[in-house]
Amino acid sequence: MKIWVDADSCPVVIKEILFRAAERTQTPTTLLANHYLKVPPSKVISFVQVSAGFDVADDEIVKRAEPNDLVITADIPLAAEVVEKGCLALNPRGELYTEANIRQRLNMRDFMDTLRSSGIETGGAPPISQSDRQAFANNLDKLLVQQ
Numbered sequence: 001m002k003i004w005v006d007a008d009s010c011p012v013v014i015k016e017i018l019f020r021a022a023e024r025t026q027t028p029t030t031l032l033a034n035h036y037l038k039v040p041p042s043k044v045i046s047f048v049q050v051s052a053g054f055d056v057a058d059d060e061i062v063k064r065a066e067p068n069d070l071v072i073t074a075d076i077p078l079a080a081e082v083v084e085k086g087c088l089a090l091n092p093r094g095e096l097y098t099e100a101n102i103r104q105r106l107n108m109r110d111f112m113d114t115l116r117s118s119g120i121e122t123g124g125a126p127p128i129s130q131s132d133r134q135a136f137a138n139n140l141d142k143l144l145v146q147q
Contacts, residue, residue: 001147004061006073007031007047011128014092017137018072019045025144030064032057070143074125076105088143092128094135096143 005018015031022029022044031037032048034057039047050056058078065071067086073079079089079097089097097105 001027001144002066002069003027003029004065004069004071005029005031006057006061006071006075006078007033007037008035008057009074010072011092013128013133014072014136017133017140021137021140021144025147027144027147032060068147076102080106090136090139090143092136093132094137094139096139 003018003022005015007015010031018029019040019042021027023042026044028044028046030046030048031039032050034050034052036049037047039045048060050060055078058073058075058081061071061073061078062081062085065082065085065087068088069082070088070090071079071082072090072092073082074091074093076097079091080102082089083097083099083102089102091097
């Protein structure tokens, strides 16, 4: 298993959890973003900077990820693509996207997007809470143990 991180929107605290888990389990972990990110010196943690553009990092993750790899993303369309490809997808709040729930998440995302484009204020996601961090760390550990 390899871990691929959609790093453009991944909260710093989640990256720190990932760095510790990658080192502890020696799981190859690659962060992809269209701007430079500093990662700790490590044999298992790397960074790939992609060119600027809409969904460039997402497309690169889809291209590189293989079945049973883990993708960390809050981007539901990206999660849908990698789940369809046989990967696992975990969001920064600890929710595992699966074949059973990804369609519902996509439908809700599209509905909210329609509301926003028609001028209705939907608000954004709340900040990552301590319980979100804990859920992420717990689910990440479960997935890494299963590898």
